[in-house]
Amino acid sequence: MTINFFDDQSRTSLLPLTYTRPVADLRIGIMKISEKWLFHFPSEVGYLTETYLQDKFPLIEGENKLFINGSVCPDASLLAAISGLSDGQALVNDDVCIAVKSNQNRFYFNDLTGFDIIEYQNPFLKITFPEDIFKFNDTALRADFKVLTKGRTSAKLNTTNTIIGDDIFVEEGVEAECCTFNTKNGPIYLGKNSQVWEGSHIRGALALCENSQIKLGTKIYGATTIGPNCRVGGEINNAVIWGNSSKGHEGYLGNSVLGEWCNIGADTNNSNLKNNYAEVKLWDYKTQRFRKTGLQFCGLIMADHAKCGINTMFNTGTVVGVGANVFGAGFPRNFVADFAWGGAHGFEVYSLNKMFETVTKVFERKGKIFDDIERNLLTNIFEFTEQYRRF
Secondary structure, three states: OOEEOOOHHHHHHHOOOOOOOHHOOOEEEOEEEEHHHHOOOOOEEEEEEEHHOOOOOOOOOOOOOEEEEEEEOOOOHHHHHHHHOOOOOEEEEOOOOEEEEOOOOOOOOEOOOOOEEEEOOOOEOOOOOOHHHHHHHHHHHHHHHHHHOOOOOOOOOHHHOEEEOEEEEEEOOOOEEOOOOOOOOEEEEEEOEEEEEOEEEEEEOOOOOOOOOEEEEEEEEEEEEEEEEEEEEEEEEEEEEEOOEEOOOOOOOEEEEEOOOOOOOOOEEEOOEOOOOOOEEEEEOOOOOEEEOOEEOOOOOEEEOOOOOOEEOOOOOEEOOOOOEOOOOOOOOOEOOOEEEEEEOOOEOOOHHHHHHHHHHHHOOOOOOHHHHHHHHHHHHHHHOOOHHOO
């Protein structure tokens, strides 16, 4: 069976995080949403997403295809319901199309004419807004931990470490010395070849993904996900940091999401609580205005390839777009447009050629090649987001 993950209307509400990927490529918990499903349904995988993303995330054609909503996370009940679908059936909950079994190569999630509708009544986890990623990270992390560790034996940590509780799993090649790991409030997962440097204090839930590093004296409390291939330091609370990003120095990051290839300058801090304890609003790309989140604690949403200089101060509920570069004294605005260059003193356009020079160097440091697929993808996003750069 072939699985194609499709984007529904949540792709727009998840911007800017989904400018550079289909929704199913979002990481929450330990695994990406696509990886969660493939753990249970091993198969060839494709994506029904925006045309400009298809070179990097192609659609798989053929017979016996299952289409799964990329914003929905699996659970036992959903897995059973989807496994029972026959050709021509669609699993639906109210206005959400969860899955479709079809030999067609494409379909429209908002037009299921001709399909036999199967109503699904049980609750399930769906990612709709950027803040959902840190908001539901604890739930997703615990579920992934159970799936990944079931029936397996953890490697051992050196006895120089202090472990509180039993809910810890250590993969092959992990290095940690003179650290504390407290699992009383949530599990701790240390991915393959990850490192926790001396003097760090970890309070679960935590997912430290493959080849990631926690630097000397770091303080982390859950529910936090880091990596893969990341390096972090300072103080981190309920943050999700995706692959190949760095927050390598002192400073606070809380109730936040960092995309891939981001870099946070030394002593950068974000606020996650307003001085008047009011509800936090976030910039919404669809309405082009600030949206109520219903949250009292909400920090920084930073899209792929964005960076900030040392001592940057981010206000509560700040959204930073793809490829933005923020620096300078003072608080920048709560919405920093994609490919913006500047800070509180003002912004100008971060030209594609200059941005590409940086990306090439960043990729080289990680042993990656900045190829035409990546170049064309970012070029398309630059064009799509021009309307927000009216400096």
